[in-house]
Amino acid sequence: DGGITQSPKYLFRKEGQNVTLSCEQNLNHDAMYWYRQDPGQGLRLIYYSQIVNDFQKGDIAEGYSVSREKKESFPLTVTSAQKNPTAFYLCASRWAPNYGYTFGSGTRLTVV
């Protein structure tokens, strides 16, 4: 079945540590996205990529980094510069601009 796989489902980060969230899709979608979801707030865009080897900052990119070396993969690194990283992270992809996103199942990141 085609879809988006995010891993791990739960992730714990210590202070000062960088962590990487994985996102893999087999839908052959060009565009991929990372959103952050906090309680009571809408999803906020962190980074997006419309094509391999190209990506753009979203609304809240500070403290995050991404790469897009393969069409299928769009990993997100949460760096130590992100002061409030505890949140639910969602990866998404879409086939074309007028179509809805397909979302992964999410990664819950907690700072310990």
Added chain:
Amino acid sequence: EDQVTQSPEALRLQEGESSSLNCSYTVSGLRGLFWYRQDPGKGPEFLFTLYSAGEEKEKERLKATLTKKESFLHITAPKPEDSATYLCAVQALDSSYKLIFGSGTRLLVRP
């Protein structure tokens, strides 16, 4: 500034009690409006896309409608399994990439 506001924040219904969720939006020009369902701890699941005022889409007990300023998600005779958070998002004409999301409506349907 493009904005999406959903109301109410939370809604409790008895099984079979029909109601509507509201999504008001402010955008320079609408490319599309999207409805999603999200279960706790999971990613959003796509429900509908609406592109122009007057358009309607239906799926089982759900019906989405669109005007120039808002969209409604009507739930007819809901069942407990319809309990979830429903998210609305819009894409502006001048944006080919970004969806702007509302904060969602948490729906609880009691048996």
